[in-house]
Amino acid sequence: GDSVTQMEGPVTLSEEAFLTINCTYTATGYPSLFWYVQYPGEGLQLLLKATKADDKGSNKGFEATYRKETTSFHLEKGSVQVSDSAVYFCALSDPGANSKLTFGKGITLSVRP
Amino acid sequence: GAVVSQHPSWVICKSGTSVKIECRSLDFQATTMFWYRQFPKQSLMLMATSNEGSKATYEQGVEKDKFLINHASLTLSTLTVTSAHPEDSSFYICSAWDRAKNTEAFFGQGTRLTVV
Numbered sequence: 652g653d654s655v656t657q658m659e660g661p662v663t664l665s666e667e668a669f670l671t672i673n674c675t676y677t678a679t680g681y682p683s684l685f686w687y688v689q690y691p692g693e694g695l696q697l698l699l700k701a702t703k704a705d706d707k708g709s710n711k712g713f714e715a716t717y718r719k720e721t722t723s724f725h726l727e728k729g730s731v732q733v734s735d736s737a738v739y740f741c742a743l744s745d746p747g748a749n750s751k752l753t754f755g756k757g758i759t760l761s762v763r764p
Numbered sequence: 765g766a767v768v769s770q771h772p773s774w775v776i777c778k779s780g781t782s783v784k785i786e787c788r789s790l791d792f793q794a795t796t797m798f799w800y801r802q803f804p805k806q807s808l809m810l811m812a813t814s815n816e817g818s819k820a821t822y823e824q825g826v827e828k829d830k831f832l833i834n835h836a837s838l839t840l841s842t843l844t845v846t847s848a849h850p851e852d853s854s855f856y857i858c859s860a861w862d863r864a865k866n867t868e869a870f871f872g873q874g875t876r877l878t879v880v
Contacts, residue, residue: 694874
């Protein structure tokens, strides 16, 4: 079945540091890939997405590129801010699975001033 | 963007009572809504898929008699936790698919349930 694997956390960075959060997936079909963010006490928000190979999703300075050859969708940001502190979830949606989302375990990012 | 409203945002109830959580799509029609449960420091676990006008499809291991799901209209789905126990305490989140866009899920704010 479909699965999403995220790097182990938590991650603590200083403000303006470079961020990479790894995400790899396995899927039977040709999935769409997503990054969701969950700020403290809130529900999930879509951060960015990509629907086909080599697509780059971007939002709020975050980027992720759909790499079919390595089945990866790593999240990057060049300069993190304290306000980026949150839990980040990588997810996929297999078109043949009635649009259900399969999530990774999530990773907590803490950014120090 | 599309908005999904979940209510209540938090609730405390006594063991043995039932709690209803509502999930509404405010500005779009959602033929399908999903209910997730999130344990502390873990990912979201899909509990069930709710289709408008039909019975919900539950994931393996989820008790359908305990977690009653109703999707009576294209904008409303409800999750009722029956005879709640402390182990049901968790964060419950719904999501809805936009019928027109059908490319991403929109999530409610979540409901923190505490059973005492």
